[in-house]
Every structure is written in C-alpha cells, then in structure tokens.
Amino acid sequence: MDDFLTPVSITNVKRTQNAKPLLQEVGGSEKRKSSVIIESPEKALEVLKDLPDFESVESVLGYLVAETEREDGLHLMLPEPVAANIVFQFVTTTLPDYWHILKERKTQLHQVVRCLQNPCGIGNVMTRLRPLIADCRQKKAVGEARDSASHTVDLLDILEKLLHSEQCLIQVWSDIRKHGKNAAQKKMIWREFVTQVVSGRIISLVAEAEDVLKEKEVSRTASWLADGSGYATWLGRNVANLSEIELNEESVFMVAEAYSKALTLGYTDQIVRSMLLVMIERDSVTAFASQLHKMKVFEQRKYLNAIVSVLTKQYLNKIAENTEVSPSESSPLLAGVTALIGKLVGNSDTLKEHMVASLIKSGIPALDDSLATRRCVVAVIAKNEGQLHTLLESSLKTFGDPYYIKHTSVIQQEALSQTIAITCGYVQRSKPLFLTMVAKSSYHTSGMSNRIGSSSPRVRFLGIAVGTAISKMVDKPETQLKFELEGDEAAEAQWYQRLTHVDDKLGKISDLKAQEKKTNKEPVRNSAPKPVAKKTTKPSITEIQGPRIVEVLSDEDDDDDDLVPYSKPDSDPEDETDDPTEINRDKPTAPVYIRDLIAGLRDTENYDRHALALSTAAPLIRRKANFGSEVLDHIEELATILAGLNNSFELEKFTEQKQKALIAVLLAKPAAMAPWFARIFFSGDYSLTQRTALLTTLGLGARELAGLKDDATDALTPPASSFPSKPLPPHLHALYASTPTPSTPLARLTSSMTKQLLFPIAAQAADALTGPSILKVGQSRTFSSRMEVEARRSKPIPNALSQLVADAFFFPLTGRWWLAVRASASSIYTSVHLLPVFLHTLALLMHASGPNTLALPQMTREMWELLLACRGHAVGDKKVLSAVLFALLMLLETNADKERLATEQGRELMETQEWVKGVFQGLPGGKEGEEDERVRVLAAGVVVRCQEVAEKYQRRLVGSMMDY
Numbered sequence: 001m002d003d004f005l006t007p008v009s010i011t012n013v014k015r016t017q018n019a020k021p022l023l024q025e026v027g028g029s030e031k032r033k034s035s036v037i038i039e040s041p042e043k044a045l046e047v048l049k050d051l052p053d054f055e056s057v058e059s060v061l062g063y064l065v066a067e068t069e070r071e072d073g074l075h076l077m078l079p080e081p082v083a084a085n086i087v088f089q090f091v092t093t094t095l096p097d098y099w100h101i102l103k104e105r106k107t108q109l110h111q112v113v114r115c116l117q118n119p120c121g122i123g124n125v126m127t128r129l130r131p132l133i134a135d136c137r138q139k140k141a142v143g144e145a146r147d148s149a150s151h152t153v154d155l156l157d158i159l160e161k162l163l164h165s166e167q168c169l170i171q172v173w174s175d176i177r178k179h180g181k182n183a184a185q186k187k188m189i190w191r192e193f194v195t196q197v198v199s200g201r202i203i204s205l206v207a208e209a210e211d212v213l214k215e216k217e218v219s220r221t222a223s224w225l226a227d228g229s230g231y232a233t234w235l236g237r238n239v240a241n242l243s244e245i246e247l248n249e250e251s252v253f254m255v256a257e258a259y260s261k262a263l264t265l266g267y268t269d270q271i272v273r274s275m276l277l278v279m280i281e282r283d284s285v286t287a288f289a290s291q292l293h294k295m296k297v298f299e300q301r302k303y304l305n306a307i308v309s310v311l312t313k314q315y316l317n318k319i320a321e322n323t324e325v326s327p328s329e330s331s332p333l334l335a336g337v338t339a340l341i342g343k344l345v346g347n348s349d350t351l352k353e354h355m356v357a358s359l360i361k362s363g364i365p366a367l368d369d370s371l372a373t374r375r376c377v378v379a380v381i382a383k384n385e386g387q388l389h390t391l392l393e394s395s396l397k398t399f400g401d402p403y404y405i406k407h408t409s410v411i412q413q414e415a416l417s418q419t420i421a422i423t424c425g426y427v428q429r430s431k432p433l434f435l436t437m438v439a440k441s442s443y444h445t446s447g448m449s450n451r452i453g454s455s456s457p458r459v460r461f462l463g464i465a466v467g468t469a470i471s472k473m474v475d476k477p478e479t480q481l482k483f484e485l486e487g488d489e490a491a492e493a494q495w496y497q498r499l500t501h502v503d504d505k506l507g508k509i510s511d512l513k514a515q516e517k518k519t520n521k522e523p524v525r526n527s528a529p530k531p532v533a534k535k536t537t538k539p540s541i542t543e544i545q546g547p548r549i550v551e552v553l554s555d556e557d558d559d560d561d562d563l564v565p566y567s568k569p570d571s572d573p574e575d576e577t578d579d580p581t582e583i584n585r586d587k588p589t590a591p592v593y594i595r596d597l598i599a600g601l602r603d604t605e606n607y608d609r610h611a612l613a614l615s616t617a618a619p620l621i622r623r624k625a626n627f628g629s630e631v632l633d634h635i636e637e638l639a640t641i642l643a644g645l646n647n648s649f650e651l652e653k654f655t656e657q658k659q660k661a662l663i664a665v666l667l668a669k670p671a672a673m674a675p676w677f678a679r680i681f682f683s684g685d686y687s688l689t690q691r692t693a694l695l696t697t698l699g700l701g702a703r704e705l706a707g708l709k710d711d712a713t714d715a716l717t718p719p720a721s722s723f724p725s726k727p728l729p730p731h732l733h734a735l736y737a738s739t740p741t742p743s744t745p746l747a748r749l750t751s752s753m754t755k756q757l758l759f760p761i762a763a764q765a766a767d768a769l770t771g772p773s774i775l776k777v778g779q780s781r782t783f784s785s786r787m788e789v790e791a792r793r794s795k796p797i798p799n800a801l802s803q804l805v806a807d808a809f810f811f812p813l814t815g816r817w818w819l820a821v822r823a824s825a826s827s828i829y830t831s832v833h834l835l836p837v838f839l840h841t842l843a844l845l846m847h848a849s850g851p852n853t854l855a856l857p858q859m860t861r862e863m864w865e866l867l868l869a870c871r872g873h874a875v876g877d878k879k880v881l882s883a884v885l886f887a888l889l890m891l892l893e894t895n896a897d898k899e900r901l902a903t904e905q906g907r908e909l910m911e912t913q914e915w916v917k918g919v920f921q922g923l924p925g926g927k928e929g930e931e932d933e934r935v936r937v938l939a940a941g942v943v944v945r946c947q948e949v950a951e952k953y954q955r956r957l958v959g960s961m962m963d964y
Helices: 040-048 054-069 081-103 106-116 119-137 149-163 168-179 182-200 201-215 228-244 251-262 268-281 285-292 297-314 332-343 349-363 364-368 371-381 385-399 402-407 410-428 432-439 442-452 459-476 487-499 511-523 596-602 609-625 635-643 655-669 671-683 686-705 710-717 730-736 745-766 786-791 805-823 836-850 856-868 879-895 898-904 906-922 928-953 954-960
Strands: none
Touching: 040 054, 040 081, 054 106, 054 596, 081 106, 081 119, 081 332, 106 119, 106 149, 106 182, 106 332, 119 149, 119 182, 119 201, 149 201, 168 182, 168 228, 168 251, 168 609, 182 201, 182 228, 182 251, 182 710, 201 228, 201 635, 201 836, 201 954, 228 285, 228 898, 268 285, 268 297, 268 511, 268 954, 285 297, 297 332, 297 349, 297 364, 297 371, 297 954, 332 371, 332 511, 349 371, 349 385, 349 410, 349 786, 364 410, 364 805, 371 385, 371 786, 385 410, 385 432, 385 442, 385 671, 385 836, 402 671, 402 856, 410 432, 410 487, 410 805, 432 459, 459 805, 459 856, 596 609, 596 635, 609 655, 609 671, 609 805, 635 655, 635 671, 635 686, 655 671, 671 686, 671 836, 686 745, 686 805, 686 836, 745 836, 745 879, 745 928, 805 836, 836 856, 836 879, 856 879, 856 898, 856 906, 879 906, 898 906, 928 954
C-alpha cells in the first residue's frame, strides 16, 4: 500500500521570521477587505464587467453615490456613454446576482436606490423586464427551460424600491437641476422621466409581468405598481410635493408638464384626491394655483372639474340636503371648500367663465348632484359682480328655453332652479336694481310662460317656485305672484324662497385640515366583512372531585304523591346528539329594537346572531315603520348596512332576506329613501351584485306601492323545480335545461310581463288572421278573441306610487344616468351587466305608475331619449337589445293617450319604428336561435304598436315631420 503514493520531488522552503502561515482562516470575526480602489467611472465599469465579488460591488456603489452627491460629479442619469454602460452592466448582470444580499442591507439598498432612481436606471429595469416576460411565455423543453420567473420577480422588487418614496419626483428634479449641463439637457432628461413615471408605461408593463407570474403559479404578493388606483394615489402625492419647490421662470413650465401629463394616466379622480389631501395638509394650495394657471386652458378646466368632484365626495356629501331644513345655514366645511375653490380660480377669467358655464350647462356632474357644491361655486363667482350678473342672465335664459324644458332631465332643471334662487339673493344684496331689470325682462316673462304651459307637473312647479321667489324680492306685496299650492309643494316652494337668503363666505382652508383629522380619528364603519367560519359555543365541562351526593331510591310510597310534576320540555334538535359538548344553550334572541337589529347585522363574528338578525330584519322594519320614530331615526344607517352587506357565512336565503329588508326600508319612507337609493347606486362604492340589488329594491318597492304587492313578493322566491329526477349541478342544469328560468326577480317579472303585453297583440292578429307569425307567443296556445284576453286583466286598484314615482323614483335614476354617462364614456352603467337591469327597472317603474300619472308626459320624454341613446350599446349584445325593446314596448303600452304621443313625440315615434324594423329584419328566425326569436317577438310587438299610432294619426305625424 505504501508504494501507491511515491513522491516525485521534495522542496525545502525557507520561511522568514515575519512570514504568515500558509494556511489562514478566512472569515470569523475579521472581515476581508477589498483591495479594489475605484478612482474613475472607467474603473467602475471595468470592475462590473469582471464578475466582481460583493466587496467590489460595495466599492462601486460607494464611489457612484459619492459622485452623485458632488455637484460636478458623475451622475448616472446623464446621457453619457460611460454612465449608460455602467447602468446597463449593473442592472443586467450585477443586480441579478447580488439583489438578495443587497436588499437585506439597509445601507447598500439605499445606495442602489440612490444610483438607479433616475430615467436611465428605471428605463434599463423596464427594458430588461420585457424580454424576461416574453421568455416566460415561451414553451420550452424541460432541459432548455430557464428560470426567467425568479429574475422577473427580482426586477419587480427593484422597481418597487426605486418608486417607493413619496419624494421620488422631487429627488429626481433636484438631481437634474444639480447635474444638468444646460437648459436643453435638463428639459430632455425631465421629460423622459415624466414620460416613464407619469404615463401608464409602468402600470401596463408590471401588470403584464404579474399575469405571467400567475400563469407560472409563482406564490407572491402582487405588486402595487400594477394597481392603477394605488399607483395613481402614489403619483398624486408625488406630484403634490412638487408644488413646494422654489421655481424660476424656466422650471415652472417643466413642473407644469408633470401636472399636465398626470391627466393622461386615466385615474384623474384618484390623482387629484391624493394631491388635494397633501396640499391641504401642507398648506401648499397657493403654490399649486400659480402652477395651474401656467397650464393649457383645457388642462386647467379638467383639473378644476376633477377638484370640484373630489371636494364634493370628500367633504360636501357629508352635508345633509333636505327641503324640510333651512338651507341658509353655513358651516366651516362649506367656507373651507369655498376658500379652496376661490384660491384655485384666483383672478383667472378663463376659470371663472368655465365655472359659470358649468353651473348653467351641467359641465360638472357634481354640480348637479350636490346643492352644497353649487353654493360654494356661486359664492366664488359672487366675488366678481360682472360674472355674477352674467350667471343670472344666462341661467334665466336657459331656464325658460323651450328646447331646454323639453329635452333636459328634471334633476338638471332642479339644479338650475336652485342656482337661480341662490344667485338672485347675491344680486339683490349687491345690486337690487339689476335684479329688478332682469325680473321685468322679456326672456324671464316668456320663460315663465313656457314653464307654466308645460305638460309636466314638475316643470310647472319649478317655474312657479323660481318665479315666486324672484317676485317676492322685486315686487310690492300687492303685485307679487301668488299660486295656490298645497302640501309638500307649498313647503318646497317656501324652501326655494329661503334659498335666496344663502350668503356663504370664503373661510379658511385650514378648516378642511381639521375636518380631515376628525374623519381619520373616527372608526371605519360599513366596511366589507371578512369571511368568518361558523363557530359553535361549547360549554366547558368540569369533573367533580371529592365526595358526591347520591340519590337513594326506595320502593316505599312517598308522602308527596299529590305534587304535580313538570311537563316534559319540547325536544330540541341539539339535544338529539350524544355529545354534550355540542349542545349550545347560549342562543341569541330575535331583535325587538332597530338598534339591536343594526348591531346584529354588523356582528360578522357571531353566526347565529347575524343570521337571526337578517332573517327577522324585514318583518321588524315593517312592524316598526309606522310605530314611533325608531325606524326613521336610523333609516339611512340601516339602509347603508343592508346595501353593503356581504354573504360572509354563505347563508342559503341571504339574497332573498336582504332584498326583503331593503324593500322594507324603502317603503318605510319612500319619498326620502327612493332618491337616496338612486344616489348611492351611482355614487356608492358597491359591487355589481349590490348595485343590482339596489335597482331591484326600487323596482319591486315601486310595484308594492302601486298595489302589486303579491306579484312583487312572489318574485323574490324562485318557483319550485318540477324536474322529474335529481337535477344536475346548477351551472350544468342551466346549460342543458330546455327552458331555463330567469334567476333574478326583475328578470322573472320582465319575462312574465312580456307575455302579458304580447297577448293582446297576438289575439288581435289571430282575430284578424293577419300579422306576423312571430307574434304567436306559444306554439300550443290558441286565442279565441281579444275580449277574453282583456277579461283576464286585473281591475284598477288605488295607486299610491303615482304621486311619488316621478320625483322620488324615476327622475333621480334617469338624471343621474345621464350625468354618469357624460362624465365617462366607458362607464359601468352602460355595461352589459348593469344596463339591462337599469332599463328593466325604468320600464317597471313606468308600468307601475300607470297611464293616469300626471308626470307621465315628462317621464315618457326622458325615457324615450334615454332608450334612443342606448341603441349604440345594444348593437353587439342581445341582452341590452332585449332590454331596450322591452322598455320601448312598456312605454308604448303605458301611454294610453296615443294622440298625445303622435302630437308631442312624433319624431321619436317614427325614429323608433324605423330602427326596430331594421332590428326585426336583421335577426334570423326559426328554431336555430331561440334568443333571436325572443328578441324578434319584442321587436314585432314594438313595430305593431308604432304602426297603430302612425296609421291612426298619419296626417298629424306628417305635419310634425316636415322639418325632420
């Protein structure tokens, strides 16, 4: 064995006295120092290319940070070859190797952010991400696959760290001003950075990377950079911080460019909201106002529109608007908002003219939705007497214009009438002679005549209310206008007169800061509850120690035979179990007060209490509605809880019980709660399912008010299944069933009412042996005569809805729909998920109100314009098309006065007839398309009803269509 290892040669080494041992311990308590010294950018680049160790990377980072802090040093954002190569080499090769070490060390992480927080560094990270995303999507063999997903995760992490700070834009701006060689170079670098960060490049790229990582099933928390709303909030705070920089004439326009570019992101409200909160907190509104006036005119208008909308949602929506309360009372909140708007508008004639035009022409939806917002804007305009007079004259001209009266929604006309009343008060206090001249002008007197001569009761009332308020200010008592109004109309007319006493002053913006701090201290309520598992309370069992008492049984007769024993208690389902630990004796009792009901609905931790509260909510609310003021005192809080309630415990009858409770709340005070439900449908933060429930509440609640309680109640419970055997799972049963039952109450009502509407038309066709075969609703059903069909109709019943339907139910929905659509072209209210339900609700409201409703002409006019506007949305979707046709059929059926339709709505009638004919001819017939067949049924019904009116009043229609 010793022969296996034979020495080749032997060398003797002479070691000096101070020589180090050949074997040394590396590590331990001593840290090995790098011998690399970085003296120039070229040396740093050379080290990065030579696969450096961690100590060398530390030296490079230290050198780069030191150069960055020097005013004449190298900065990696500069468009120089060496700087660009350093960034490329560092991002492409060095960071992937050392990122997991660098991010754990605070000093080194700060150095990385300091070096790469510039357009060159961020651009290289984004450039590196794109091929990695493409590589992740490619399908490769097992041996050829690369770990691109982990590198993608690292780069997303790096990008988050680079953009994490709220001072990011300020830091880059100060670096550009410090290291830029000349004005042109500074402008070029800043523009590149703004394009990267403020536009949607980062959001789209990171969102694409997140999708790829989900496909790869990489478990990680999604990046906030892919969340548009969260990114917009971060960007708003960063942009707001720019207003604190001391700017010269050259740099003002560069900073204004960042403000302008932020409008292109697509999240204007979120950006402006976060900007406002920062500026209010730091008292930097004045600095932003000076930069606002440097922007382009259309950008100034867009910012001001968004600011007014955000102020309304953030502050002014908290102010209750009630016609029973005096509106002349001011508050620090109103004064603070007025001061902020006044500070932003300043002395800009452009913005003042825009505010005047927005008040008159509904340019900002928030102005039509909030009286408090209109008060603030009018108070700002009142500081300029010329603009105030222009506002009054233009408002009165528009208010009395016949075209405006006929084609504008009632909610916008109400807003304009309130604006006129408030403006008249300001004008009378500053220059009463001018108000007298305006009151005697021809456009005011003719406008009053147009108003009073309208067929709509609401339009007439608004004219009377405004005319009376102006007359009381300018006329003598014996010559004042007097109208005999009763009940609610008289009280509301008095409220319009009190609007003339509104005199809001400019307060302090610091009042909003105090309000914001107060809001932040309040606990968050009505938040979405988290799913909680059902809990069962188990009583603890303690084993008895020591002596026990034992009962001794005796066969002898006792002396207490005359005692009557207690009866055996009723059986309890929980007593049937043999396990005593599962017996729960601590059961909640049904709530008997509304406050107990609210507490039970909020309690998402206790299954039994929450389920019991929901099941008893509807009967308790109905029982308490007219008994004291308990329901009315908590009605909005109760409605808010029910509207935002989620099925946390997956209750079986959750939808039905919640819907019944919402209807009960609506019927407790329909005049006030119907507009409230309409407002939160458009402005609340609710899901599609919750918004559908709100529409169902309005539709079914209106039917119950109209005396159709049985139909509305039955619609909440789906019909019992008559399937001959055990059905398939729900999603498969709906797919293979021949005639699926509509799932929602509105859909079931719509299907049933469609047959009822088409029966008379089909009977008429059968009697006359004419008409399209499509109108035969059932293949196996025959109709003997129209008289039998008419005999099946229910007899007239008292309709309590007709007095409320227009102002409380119908006009708030149609008016706010127009505001939402005009505010955003891609609104969710025109989507295929909400638009059919919305149109069905309007149709049911019109049907429930009946043909004798006084406001039916105005309702018909607004609904017809809305339906014709929805034709574009109905082109590519059969559900929307079916809903439009159903609503048209309901509109024609409800208007029993066909002569009035031919006289006042002749153009709409002919336009509808031609469009529906095209729809009817464009849909294929036969059994191969059942959905197309159902749409053809509705289209044929609409065509027949239009032809009936056109044939009977042909001459009148020809006269009205001469200038069409």
